[in-house]
Amino acid sequence: MTPEPAGHAPTTDPASLGAEVAGDLLYLGFQARFLAESVRDLARSEGLHPGLAGFRMDPRSTVIARAMRCATDGKGDLCHPGPLAPGPALAFGATPLEFLRHLAAKGTSPASAREGGLSWTDLRRGMIGWGGPLGGTATQVLAGAALAFGQRGEDRAALVFERHSALQSGGWHEGMNLAGAVRAPLIVVIAAPKRADRAGHSDIGAAAVSYGVVFARVGTEPPEHLFQTVAAARRRGVRGEGPTLIELLHLGDEDRWAPHDAFAARAMAAEGLSEHDLDAIQRAAAVGVAHAVARLEKEPGPAARDALAPVCTDGPPPPPWTRRDPPGPDTPAPDDLTEQSHAE
Numbered sequence: 001m002t003p004e005p006a007g008h009a010p011t012t013d014p015a016s017l018g019a020e021v022a023g024d025l026l027y028l029g030f031q032a033r034f035l036a037e038s039v040r041d042l043a044r045s046e047g048l049h050p051g052l053a054g055f056r057m058d059p060r061s062t063v064i065a066r067a068m069r070c071a072t073d074g075k076g077d078l079c080h081p082g083p084l085a086p087g088p089a090l091a092f093g094a095t096p097l098e099f100l101r102h103l104a105a106k107g108t109s110p111a112s113a114r115e116g117g118l119s120w121t122d123l124r125r126g127m128i129g130w131g132g133p134l135g136g137t138a139t140q141v142l143a144g145a146a147l148a149f150g151q152r153g154e155d156r157a158a159l160v161f162e163r164h165s166a167l168q169s170g171g172w173h174e175g176m177n178l179a180g181a182v183r184a185p186l187i188v189v190i191a192a193p194k195r196a197d198r199a200g201h202s203d204i205g206a207a208a209v210s211y212g213v214v215f216a217r218v219g220t221e222p223p224e225h226l227f228q229t230v231a232a233a234r235r236r237g238v239r240g241e242g243p244t245l246i247e248l249l250h251l252g253d254e255d256r257w258a259p260h261d262a263f264a265a266r267a268m269a270a271e272g273l274s275e276h277d278l279d280a281i282q283r284a285a286a287v288g289v290a291h292a293v294a295r296l297e298k299e300p301g302p303a304a305r306d307a308l309a310p311v312c313t314d315g316p317p318p319p320p321w322t323r324r325d326p327p328g329p330d331t332p333a334p335d336d337l338t339e340q341s342h343a344e
Contacts, residue, residue, distance in 0.1 A: 030285035061087030067230035082161035085118035097292035136172025146184035157185035180211035185237030
């Protein structure tokens with residue numbers, strides 16, 4: 001039986017996502033593609049860190065996150081976008097401008113440039129960011145949140161995206177062990193390395209067996225099938241049937257967007273979207289990203305006083321973040337520091 005989309009009214013056709021969900025998936029896919037292209041262009045033109053010149057987006061992450069129950073009142077599902085940001089964050093309500101502000105460490109960024117990694121925390125929209133060095137920490141945190149959801153009988157679940165290297169940390173295994181033992185509503189998505197075994201043998205699948213959780217491997221499946229798979233996993237979780245572990249097989253650039261493009265063609269027939277509707281969705285996504293890129297140049301840097309606040313990151317922060325310890329009683333005021341640096 002095909003599940004109804006999580007967090008939305010059931011569609012009349014159990015095999016259909018409905019025009020609203022299909023339109024959302026198309027919009028998020030186009031938005032993610034344009035945003036990834038813009039990040040690479042900005043990195044090449046020194047508008048962002050040069051290390052982002054090879055930035056790539058996985059459109060499957062937007063589909064997975066859109067299958068969750070998103071809300072803006074702090075009562076929806078929780079998500080850690082992790083290494084697959086910004087796709088999951090976009091599905092949870094983040095904007096391209098917020099993501100670019102975060103990457104550029106602008107003073108107007110969601111955390112005033114004091115969070116590292118590719119994601120940030122916004123509990124009202126259900127996003128938890130983490131830029132620390134320990135892979136697997138997010139799985140531990142989200143497992144605890146999922147346990148609380150289950151104990152309170154809430155219609156809420158937790159979703160976390162991790163790199164494959166997380167499996168090498170004790171924290172990740174502790175989080176999975178907890179979630180499996182208490183049957184918590186947790187969905188963990190692992191981005192497989194380039195040389196993952198496509199024949200069906202992986203340490204991710206072995207981990208799922210050892211912790212007694214449902215396992216799914218995702219390659220180039222159609223977005224509508226992936227959406228329904230995650231929706232079913234979420235529903236099982238909130239019913240107390242335990243977590244799901246999903247392995248995302250690595251896709252090359254030529255395969256990355258093929259399922260999205262094929263879905264766009266099918267949606268016009270299966271979901272009743274016209275060619276005009278599809279063009280309007282694509283234009284809206286392109287305009288939103290273009291506005292964010294144009295706006296980024298006008299965004300201010302962090303305030304001088306904020307530079308004395310602790311910085312949560314896994315590496316040395318770039319200027320003006322020259323201090324990572326909290327200011328002490330003898331710390332000069334920001335203006336005094338500025339005058340002292342000019343004098344030197």
